[in-house]
Amino acid sequence: MRFISFFLFLPFLSIAQTVDIPDEMYFLDTKIYIKNSAKSQIAETVSALKKNQTYYRAKLDRIDAYFPLIERIFAEEGIPDDFKFLVVQESSLVSDAVSTSNAVGFWQFKRESATELGLRVDHLVDERKNIYSSTKGAAAYFKRSNAVFNNWIYTLQSYQVGLGGTQRTVDSRYYGAKEMEIDGNTHWYVIKCIAHKLAFGEEEGKNTTPPLVLFEYGNAKGKTWKDISLELEVQEDKLREYNKWLSHHTIPDDREYVVVVPASYMEKEAIAAKIGVSVLASAKLPTRDLRPLTVPRKITAKAQERYPGNKPVFVLHNGLEAIKAKDGDDINKLAILSGISRNRFLRFNDLRIFDELVPNEYYYIEAKKNKANVLFHILRAGETLRDISQMYGVTISSILNKNRMKKGEPLQPGRELWLKNKRPQEVAVKIVELASPNLAKAMPKPIKKDTVSVLPKPTLLATPKQEITPKEAPLVKSAQTDELPVQVATANQFPRISIKDTIHTVQQKETIYSIARLYNTRPDSIKSWNMLDSAGLKIAQVLKVKKKVVEKANGFKVHVVAPSETLYRLSEMYKVPVQKIQEWNNKSDATLSTGDIILIKEK
Numbered sequence: 001m002r003f004i005s006f007f008l009f010l011p012f013l014s015i016a017q018t019v020d021i022p023d024e025m026y027f028l029d030t031k032i033y034i035k036n037s038a039k040s041q042i043a044e045t046v047s048a049l050k051k052n053q054t055y056y057r058a059k060l061d062r063i064d065a066y067f068p069l070i071e072r073i074f075a076e077e078g079i080p081d082d083f084k085f086l087v088v089q090e091s092s093l094v095s096d097a098v099s100t101s102n103a104v105g106f107w108q109f110k111r112e113s114a115t116e117l118g119l120r121v122d123h124l125v126d127e128r129k130n131i132y133s134s135t136k137g138a139a140a141y142f143k144r145s146n147a148v149f150n151n152w153i154y155t156l157q158s159y160q161v162g163l164g165g166t167q168r169t170v171d172s173r174y175y176g177a178k179e180m181e182i183d184g185n186t187h188w189y190v191i192k193c194i195a196h197k198l199a200f201g202e203e204e205g206k207n208t209t210p211p212l213v214l215f216e217y218g219n220a221k222g223k224t225w226k227d228i229s230l231e232l233e234v235q236e237d238k239l240r241e242y243n244k245w246l247s248h249h250t251i252p253d254d255r256e257y258v259v260v261v262p263a264s265y266m267e268k269e270a271i272a273a274k275i276g277v278s279v280l281a282s283a284k285l286p287t288r289d290l291r292p293l294t295v296p297r298k299i300t301a302k303a304q305e306r307y308p309g310n311k312p313v314f315v316l317h318n319g320l321e322a323i324k325a326k327d328g329d330d331i332n333k334l335a336i337l338s339g340i341s342r343n344r345f346l347r348f349n350d351l352r353i354f355d356e357l358v359p360n361e362y363y364y365i366e367a368k369k370n371k372a373n374v375l376f377h378i379l380r381a382g383e384t385l386r387d388i389s390q391m392y393g394v395t396i397s398s399i400l401n402k403n404r405m406k407k408g409e410p411l412q413p414g415r416e417l418w419l420k421n422k423r424p425q426e427v428a429v430k431i432v433e434l435a436s437p438n439l440a441k442a443m444p445k446p447i448k449k450d451t452v453s454v455l456p457k458p459t460l461l462a463t464p465k466q467e468i469t470p471k472e473a474p475l476v477k478s479a480q481t482d483e484l485p486v487q488v489a490t491a492n493q494f495p496r497i498s499i500k501d502t503i504h505t506v507q508q509k510e511t512i513y514s515i516a517r518l519y520n521t522r523p524d525s526i527k528s529w530n531m532l533d534s535a536g537l538k539i540a541q542v543l544k545v546k547k548k549v550v551e552k553a554n555g556f557k558v559h560v561v562a563p564s565e566t567l568y569r570l571s572e573m574y575k576v577p578v579q580k581i582q583e584w585n586n587k588s589d590a591t592l593s594t595g596d597i598i599l600i601k602e603k
Helices: 002-018 036-051 053-077 081-091 111-116 131-149 152-169 188-200 225-232 236-241 268-275 301-306 331-338 342-349 385-392 396-402 512-518 523-529 567-574 578-584
Strands: 024-027 030-034 179-182 213-217 259-263 314-317 320-324 362-364 376-378 416-418 497-505 542-550 556-560 597-601
Touching (some): 030 152, 053 081, 053 131, 053 188, 081 152, 131 152, 213 268, 225 236, 225 259, 225 268, 236 259, 259 268, 314 362, 320 331, 376 385, 396 416, 523 542, 556 567, 567 578, 567 597, 578 597
Antiparallel strands (some): 213 259, 314 320, 320 362, 376 416
16 A cells, blocks of 8 residues: 555656746745745645646636736735735635635635725625725735735735734844745745746736636626626626626625626627727736846945945846846946946936936846837836836837837827837837726716816916915716716815025035936026036035925825926826826826926825
């Protein structure tokens, strides 16, 4: 019997040994170093996940269908993309999965946890089985837990053992750590999630003809399954199959619920047209291609002397060497740490000398390529050519050339940019309708022109201070639609702005560019105010500057646009959609200028 048992186990061992587990990788925005004591556990789990190819393929099909929605929600909420593999680990993306401890749904919430996170769980509705609602709930948990640990690995562990259980077992010295060792003592739950990324990460999204495509359908309050079935020409039993969160035949009207609409690959275009979204525009956002360096980069003696104890993070970003910016880093520092000249660093990243670096962003330390690894990119509102260039590691000039564009040509959201090949001259420029960043509204009814009073774009003038009684912005709701009202900043809510002349005395190491950043203005303006012919300054030199004084706006945060900032960058910074920023500021376009005043609604 012993001989037979050992013999039967041999095939499994041979499979596990063929799994290639890297020494290091990026996981949950953290660089992890995998020790041999953990590799065997990871390899065993990966082998088990791939052993039955029928089950493996079925999971991949569900992954390809659900991941675009999950990725978008996580991007909006500021959650690392890798948490999407946890939902596969928890439920295999089966909506009505139930554990032995009575945890239910995609993210396996118990009733108490679900209600605490704002999900509805009763005899009619169980949002644990709703992919949109439950993913929002999971994101809320991750953010709350990470506020304690500032370590996404520990946050992952807390999802299984709880906040208190994790605090009692982990080392508090690693709170805030961006690099972690994974060894045999690492919690099994973390090991298992790493294995899920290795098992599915390389294969997800590769199927060009997926058997299942899912769409989000909003504006469903009060409608029955039969209503939606007739409207979209989708079988009613299919709608019920993918929306097991509702046990009644009518969508409740107590809040906005997202209905999942399934479609086959052949049906997707027709369903997309009926819902009012583009298949291309609803595709998942591009994910970063980050990999560890094959050969560690050496730090020069100059860098060690200038920045002792500093440990820069080098990676391969789109196959190019790059360095990660940290809080307080500037262009000179990253250039020195990378062992290249400042001018080369600026050229590789299309930066100007006075541009500020964004913490946690990756900056190239070698020249970009002439083509990307992907064919196309759908331009989103607020994106610039530099954003696309950094995203894919392709030069701006190549993007212009491949799309037959002129320098300075306006960018239209929804435009399909060619990134690998040059658009043939006979092929017209393609513009797709972008889906809403929140959820796709199905067949929205037109709003009467007299329903919403559109304010003119505010002109910010230097005005004397005067007392104005603040008012709450009106919540305007159309009588013809169930859409949520949009709050627009009224004239009284725009901040009062005055321009104050002041004096600045030049300090050591200050430049005209750093002073311009300090006052949110342009270097050329400082030169004009002081009749300077060049950018050279002397210590103790007195400069006249105009300082913009902005008072707090009622109900809104005030953001003064810094050099090189875009609407897309502000959207990521404040975790709100670009369209919302445009609505709050009555902006019809995505252009920003240094010193512009942008209002962000307080949460």
